[in-house]
Amino acid sequence: MHLRLILIHCTFILFYQTLSAQTCTSISNGYWQTTSTWSCGGGAGNYPNSSWSGGTHIVIDYDVTLRGSGNPKVIDLSSSNIEKVIIKANRKLIFENNTKLILPPGAEVELEDGAQI
Numbered sequence: 001m002h003l004r005l006i007l008i009h010c011t012f013i014l015f016y017q018t019l020s021a022q023t024c025t026s027i028s029n030g031y032w033q034t035t036s037t038w039s040c041g042g043g044a045g046n047y048p049n050s051s052w053s054g055g056t057h058i059v060i061d062y063d064v065t066l067r068g069s070g071n072p073k074v075i076d077l078s079s080s081n082i083e084k085v086i087i088k089a090n091r092k093l094i095f096e097n098n099t100k101l102i103l104p105p106g107a108e109v110e111l112e113d114g115a116q117i
Contacts, residue, residue, distance in 0.1 A: 024048045025059040032066045032075060032101075050076055060087040060115075068097030076102045084108045087115035 024046065030037035033047060040046035040055065048058050066075060082104055087093055089112040095101070103109075111117070 022055040023057045023059055024052065024055050026062040026064050029063045030065070032064050037062075037064060048075075048077065048080075048082070050079065052080065056081050056083040058082060058085045060085070060091050060093050063092045063094065065094040065096055066099035066101060068095075068099040073097070073099045074102065075100070077107075078102045078104050080104060082107050084110060086110045086112070087117065088112050090114040092116045 024038055024040035026037055027039045028037055033049075035047050038047045040048065040052060046052055048055075067073060084107065085093075085103065087110070091112075092115070095117070109117075
């Protein structure tokens with residue numbers, strides 16, 4: 001009986017860690033390319049870019065700006081596993097200086113009430 005409970009507990013922990021690793025959430029207002037703006041897979045230090053392979057969802061929970069300079073800046077996530085970008089209520093995803101965000105084919109962008117792009 002104890003072994004069964006331990007196995008169920010371990011399975012739940014692994015399932016929870018898998019779910020948390022699949023989301024990259026903005027944790028403060030800031031620039032897309034700044035790691036302190038994000039919590040990806042349970043910790044700061046990452047941001048959703050072409051080398052971030054840990055997730056399927058991006059959640060804009062604080063205002064995020066894609067920064068451009070001189071030439072248009074492109075954030076190409078087309079080869080990532082991203083399935084959905086969610087912009088929470090009354091939050092903004094701001095494109096500065098002709099920046100571009102390229103998502104994989106079939107990815108969805110969900111805007112909650114009052115969200116802006």
